[in-house]
Amino acid sequence: MNRFSLSVEMAPMEGITTAVYRRVYRKWFEGIDRTYTPFLVANRTHKFKTREKKEIEVCSPDLVPQILTNQAEHFIWAAHELHKAGFGEINLNAGCPSATVTTKRKGAGMLDDIRALKSFLDEIFSEKEKGDLPEISIKTRVGFSSYLEAEDIADLYAKYPFSRVIVHPRIRDDFYNNVPNTEAFGIFYDRIPHEALVFNGDLKTAEDVRKICDEFPEISGIMIGRGLLADPFLPERICAGADPRGDDFSDREKKILLSFLEELYEDYERELSEATAIIKMKELWNFMAVSFPDNKKQLKAISKSRNGSEYKTAVRNGLRS
Template identity: 50%
Template sequence: MKHIYFAPMEGITTITYRSVFRQHFSGVDRYFTPFLVANQNHRFKNREKQEIVPVQGAVVPQVLANRAEDFIWAVQELAKWGYEEVNLNLGCPAATVVTKGKGAGLLSDVKKLDEFFGEVFACSHIPKISIKTRIGMKDAKEVVPLAELFARYPFSEVIIHPRLREDFYANTPNLEAFRIMKEKLSCPICYNGDLCTTEDVQAFSGQFPEVDTIMLGRGLLANPALAREIQGQEPLQREELAAFLQDLQERYQAILSGERDVLFKLKELWFYLGRLFPDQERELREVKRARKLSEYEDAVRRIIN
């Protein structure tokens, strides 16, 4: 695979997670921040500002907006920090987001979306704009007008997660709709969705040998060495997983206010990591039930060793 991206995952792939990940694991070419909200007040929250401090390495900030002028403000703000590309979120399925016409909600009105992009690309000094999109709201047929619309604008890349908003994260990605969108676009494209093992990636590449860029989300949370494995290098070692988790825990302890918050963060990650240890259900339950860090650490030790 030529390029592998780490998917944005709100609350999980924060700057803390990404920087610890990067110290321990290779194979990822670019990281996307969880979405930053561009509202009418034209200010990022403090938590969001932490995401966009000038960072070394390939980080693409992602923005959630429903008005072109707010998106343009965010793009120009991010350009000041040196970001050369900004990604627009056209996929978030959460009701609170969609009802405001943001995320996947933007896909519901092709004409409005056309106006949105018309305004954005009419701006001079705009950096590269990429999008991360679903294939529609309710019906896979929506993919055709959306793809035709995207084809008319000079996106630096279109990242396609071929599910409908209505699917949330259920059902399997619609590869036929992915093919339709891909064939209508002439810009670089990236596939995202349900690539959780090297076998998944091999099967996908068998069907789409011409696609050389993929984005991994939950698969990388479950197996942080997945990108490296896909590139033909060594699989995850128990000791490196333990060292990664130890570092992550220390970083969370340094920035979060109490044991409960640290435990919450680590347990959230184990929701995904648990997949690596299908035979250790009892210990995984202990992780889930842990009320103190010491209980959590004991359970994790038993799982990993």
């Protein structure tokens, strides 16, 4: 916790904030209070895939597994499994906007049928009342195709004892376009207990966080995704309540960033393969590139690198202080 006693949380990002990323991130950076796994699919097989099992191999009190399903039975199965494995909270994904997910009425697709969502929540919370389930939190958008849906969704969530309601105030049809709608977040602020409410969306600087906290002073936390990928020091800056002067990383920060990126690449290479490790790092660089507006040449060299040695040289050149 920082001096504002605001919980600073790392957003789940499929393929990016993997167990490997989270472990190496935690080693080099400070300021994150909680992390979430990217979504794990709970379906009728009642088994997680090998890749998903790796996400929950190491159980810690500040790691929350996230589940994608629209079947209460499958969610309850996952909740029991994860409880047995020692997790104290699990999170329901009601925000993923991808068509492959929403056409099956999962992720943000759950918001398109509020009656089905209510039955789902009734069933999982009545199972929870029987005991032996972890706390249940939800990560949600504020509507499917219209902001007018926000009130009904917030009213529905207010009926259940969620340990956390993480609100990304966009609707599904926005994907990541437009700006987060703070008016819609206000609808949740009026209805959801503040100690459970977390804001997520487009927080890229400590100043962005300050503005949200000025408008919604009693929220319990903020969740950051792309802002943290672009500037891994962001949680630290949020805790300190200050952004750096100018846009550039300091020499000390560049050294830490380089060590972080090298260790991350090596861990991926060990766990996957050289080729896949490079793909993963290039995916990450797609998000980091905004932090290097004056390094076009170096960024191009990173994106063109064909093997580990070319990749590492390009990164070292890009971060030379």
